Amino acid sequence: MNEQLIKLIELQEIDSKIDEANDNIEKINSEMNFLQETLVKEKEQIESSRKDITGSNILKKEKEIEIASIDEKIKKHNMELNAVKTNAAYKALLNEIESGKNEKLRIEDELLALMESDEINSKDIKDMQKEYENLKKEFVEKKVLFESVLKKSGELVSQLFSERKTKLSELPKNIADKYENIRKNKNGAAVVMVEDNTCGGCHRNLPVHVIDELKKGQDLITCNNCMRILYQK
Structure with a gap:
């Protein structure tokens, strides 16, 4: 076989090894980026759910204040019933009391819905936090392994490029x-x-x-x- 052809075949074998090593480096970097992006998204989801609960707590507090205010009005109207002079005024107070009770029931239903939603969100946050910790552990473990592989692959590529340069100079x-x-x-x-x-x-x-x-x-x-x-x- 032609001597130059032999050197070309050897050169191509070196290039194939370089391509393989670079592909391996690219795959590792891609997987590391994917894991990191997954971690970021998981953390963002947890933070978003926590903000939802914080907002819900503010709403619940507002609902509780509204209920307390309605209770005060109902209590006041009940006391006023004993002091009214006319039947029309008496009926008007009863309507106010009934309206207040209905409004209180509506707000209590809203408060209950918020509490149930918070309970679900709290459970979801615990599950997401657990998943996040598992992903973080996997990321840390793989990062150590991948960094070692990347270092060896980088050293191999450097060595192969040196061999490539030598082989090219022979042609x-x-x-x-x-x-x-x-x-x-x-x-x-x-x-x-x-x-x-x-x-x-x-x-x-x-x-x-x-x-x-x-x-x-x-x-x-x-x-x-x-x-x-x-x-x-």
Whole structure:
């Protein structure tokens, strides 16, 4: 096999390892970002529910004040019943008392609904807090693991780039440039193996004269269709 072709294959193997390591780094960063975003959203939901309860507590206090005020009015009207002189005034006070009682019942129903809602929200907050703590624990544990993996992957990429630089320097500039251009245009695969007389990149059948040239192993041969560099084992 052509010596330059051997170096190109070795160079592509290095590039494949770099791509794999970078993909691994990207996946780890993506998962870390997802976990972090999930934590933030969970915390925001907890804070939102707590604000709802705080707002509800203010409303409940207002309802309790309204009920106390109505009780005072009813008490006052009951005392006034003994002092009225006319039947019309007596009936008017009874209507006021009845209206106050109905208003009190309405507000008490609203107060009860708020209390029931708070009870549900409080339970939800406990559940969300528990989920948040579990997620936080998972995040911390994975962060330690991922940071270790990222460090090793970074060191590996650095080492591979050094090997890549050395391997490129062993090739003539025109061949190195050709490899780089093909790799860029073909999403990484610049050198492909021929199987059953077909290009391993575009899978087109290769002409007989191309196969013959490959067998000679003297020159770099490219696929006429996809322009990738070809080799045979």
